[in-house]
Amino acid sequence: MGQLLDEVRRGIQSEIPGWAAIAGQRALLPVGLFGAEDKRIFVRETRVHPLYFRFRSQTVDDATIELPPNWQLSSAPQFRKDNRGVAVYSMLIEAGNGALHLKRELTLNMLLAKAGYYGSLQDFYQNVRAGDEEQAVLMPAKVLGARR
Amino acid sequence: MKLLRLSPAVFASLLAFGPPGSRLASAGDAPQWVHAQVNAPLPAHDDKTNAVVLFSETILTVQPNGRIKKLEREVLKILRPDGEALGTHPFYFDPQSPITALHGWCVPAVGKDYEVREKDAVESAVIGLDDVSFVTDERTKTLLIPAATPGNIIAYEFEQELRPYVMVDEWDFQDTIPVREAHFSLELPRGWSYKSNWVNYPERTPGEAGAGRFSWAINDVAPVRIEQWMPPWKGIASRMVVAFVPPTGQGAGIQSWRDLGTWVQNLIHGRRDPSPEIKQKVAELTAGVPSLWGKMQALAGFLQTDIRYVAIELGIGGHQPHPAADVFSRRYGDCKDKVTLLSAMLKEIGVESYYVIINTERGAVTASTPPNLQFNHAILAIALPGISRRRWRRRSSPIRSWAACCSSTPPMSLRRLAGYPATCRPTTACW
Numbered sequence: 001m002g003q004l005l006d007e008v009r010r011g012i013q014s015e016i017p018g019w020a021a022i023a024g025q026r027a028l029l030p031v032g033l034f035g036a037e038d039k040r041i042f043v044r045e046t047r048v049h050p051l052y053f054r055f056r057s058q059t060v061d062d063a064t065i066e067l068p069p070n071w072q073l074s075s076a077p078q079f080r081k082d083n084r085g086v087a088v089y090s091m092l093i094e095a096g097n098g099a100l101h102l103k104r105e106l107t108l109n110m111l112l113a114k115a116g117y118y119g120s121l122q123d124f125y126q127n128v129r130a131g132d133e134e135q136a137v138l139m140p141a142k143v144l145g146a147r148r
Numbered sequence: 149m150k151l152l153r154l155s156p157a158v159f160a161s162l163l164a165f166g167p168p169g170s171r172l173a174s175a176g177d178a179p180q181w182v183h184a185q186v187n188a189p190l191p192a193h194d195d196k197t198n199a200v201v202l203f204s205e206t207i208l209t210v211q212p213n214g215r216i217k218k219l220e221r222e223v224l225k226i227l228r229p230d231g232e233a234l235g236t237h238p239f240y241f242d243p244q245s246p247i248t249a250l251h252g253w254c255v256p257a258v259g260k261d262y263e264v265r266e267k268d269a270v271e272s273a274v275i276g277l278d279d280v281s282f283v284t285d286e287r288t289k290t291l292l293i294p295a296a297t298p299g300n301i302i303a304y305e306f307e308q309e310l311r312p313y314v315m316v317d318e319w320d321f322q323d324t325i326p327v328r329e330a331h332f333s334l335e336l337p338r339g340w341s342y343k344s345n346w347v348n349y350p351e352r353t354p355g356e357a358g359a360g361r362f363s364w365a366i367n368d369v370a371p372v373r374i375e376q377w378m379p380p381w382k383g384i385a386s387r388m389v390v391a392f393v394p395p396t397g398q399g400a401g402i403q404s405w406r407d408l409g410t411w412v413q414n415l416i417h418g419r420r421d422p423s424p425e426i427k428q429k430v431a432e433l434t435a436g437v438p439s440l441w442g443k444m445q446a447l448a449g450f451l452q453t454d455i456r457y458v459a460i461e462l463g464i465g466g467h468q469p470h471p472a473a474d475v476f477s478r479r480y481g482d483c484k485d486k487v488t489l490l491s492a493m494l495k496e497i498g499v500e501s502y503y504v505i506i507n508t509e510r511g512a513v514t515a516s517t518p519p520n521l522q523f524n525h526a527i528l529a530i531a532l533p534g535i536s537r538r539r540w541r542r543r544s545s546p547i548r549s550w551a552a553c554c555s556s557t558p559p560m561s562l563r564r565l566a567g568y569p570a571t572c573r574p575t576t577a578c579w
Contacts, residue, residue, distance in 0.1 A: 041376060049378040052510065112379070112510070 025143050031093050031102055032132020034061040042125045047118035053111055061104040070141045077134035082127045086110040091131045176263030178253035182303040185223045191328035191368050198231030199224050201327040206319055210392050212337040216310040223303040226296050235296025238288040239306050249307040252293040254300055262294045281459040314402045315392040316520040322386040327369035336360040339395030345517050349386035383511020391518035408519040415468040416503055420492040423473035430496040440533050447493045456480040484526035491528055502529040
């Protein structure tokens with residue numbers, strides 16, 4: 001398993017078109033890089049059936065993104081944590097050494113809940129989406145330096 | 149273990165064979181029971197409903213030799229373009245349940261009827277099954293009913309001869325689309341009786357149409373709404389499970405959970421006997437491991453990493469594991485094969501274990517359903533060292549044992565199990 005993970009680490013190269021949006025001299029990066037599958041979860045207004053998860057789960061996305069030369073972090077969202085006991089979400093954004101570090105954790109520690117709890121879970125996922133949609137702002141170092 | 153089949157509506161939403169309208173279709177009048185529905189009022193539905201079931205009928209005829217003839221009919225009206233997929237309908241069969249007749253029709257809003265027959269069906273291995281089997285003898289014949297377009301009516305009829313291991317059948321009268329009329333008829337030989345169990349629906353008493361003939365009818369069955377993270381279909385949808393009981397004195401077959409446990413016990417009898425090679429491997433794996441718990445982990449680790457998950461399920465092989473010696477020498481097997489080998493290996497280090505069959509879909513098997521074979525996984529209940537079996541049994545809700553899930557997914561997880569040493573219990577008791 002360790003060898004396989006090493007190969008995966010070495011082997012994946014991909015582009016994410018449109019991830020960074022350029023606005024003037026700034027680049028805006030939504031921090032929820034791996035949150036795509038949570039964007040459409042529990043968006044229906046009403047619920048009929050109980051909520052059922054086949055197993056408890058925890059997803060941890062820990063990514064370090066090397067910034068282009070001479071670019072720096074201008075601003076980043078505050079650390080965000082939403083702990084509802086059975087559902088926990090956190091997002092941490094840090095910068096340093098020419099890199100941006102994103103750490104996202106999503107834990108679902110439940111198997112079955114009555115439909116009446118749908119509203120709470122829906123609210124939780126709205127917070128998840130809000131956290132994922134927050135943006136880090138990057139600027140060229142010389143522009144950022146001049147402003148400071 | 150054999151898994152559950154998808155409902156036709158769910159299957160149709162997954163499978164797209166191309167545009168409706170088969171070149172194989174020919175003109176042919178649909179039967180009267182189809183035409184009787186042409187002007188029938190539609191069941192309650194909303195404007196997003198793709199189709200409705202106007203009429204469904206299942207007729208089960210139990211024969212004195214225990215074989216069952218099953219006739220199913222269904223008439224649907226397509227309401228929206230997304231309903232066209234329902235014109236592609238799979239019919240499942242295997243050597244225990246061959247199809248003996250198959251027809252499909254379309255009654256278009258304008259023009260002549262179309263007919264397709266069994267010879268027009270596409271036969272294949274099962275497609276779209278949530279399954280992990282490498283080889284099975286389960287197959288489908290898929291009919292492409294032509295012109296399944298909005299405003300048109302489609303219908304099918306198929307017959308099967310069932311040779312079940314357990315004398316149980318199900319009437320699944322609820323669907324993902326509204327059902328206007330659902331009928332179920334049962335014909336039993338002289339001296340036979342039945343037991344019915346209603347799941348997710350209030351019990352209904354049947355009408356009697358003569359000696360040994362019973363019929364049920366339900367109108368306006370609301371659809372099951374498909375939602376994210378909803379319980380499994382079997383735990384939600386309404387159905388009737390019916391068991392057939394032969395006369396006293398005739399081979400009663402499996403009539404209780406205990407009978408089913410005995411049946412499974414007989415299937416696995418002798419399969420857990422260790423070969424000299426297994427004994428040698430156990431000695432090798434556990435040499436130098438001081439604790440019994442460590443030895444158990446070493447054996448479980450071997451099952452995870454050295455025995456590849458490959459399911460070959462033919463005939464009774466859907467329920468009966470291969471002998472431990474074969475699994476060990478071939479280095480592959482499915483869930484029941486893996487637990488058979490693990491059980492044999494555990495016995496070599498003095499640890500007792502019990503074969504447990506389960507259904508991983510919550511609600512598929514309940515404490516009140518008659519004994520049946522709706523199981524899709526096998527696990528092993530392992531008696532922890534130092535806990536007597538007697539003490540284990542006497543507790544009303546003990547957490548005294550561990551079930552080892554030796555399926556395809558490493559790392560192996562050891563789950564707590566409500567302590568049942570029996571070979572077979574309803575699923576709810578196992579999880």
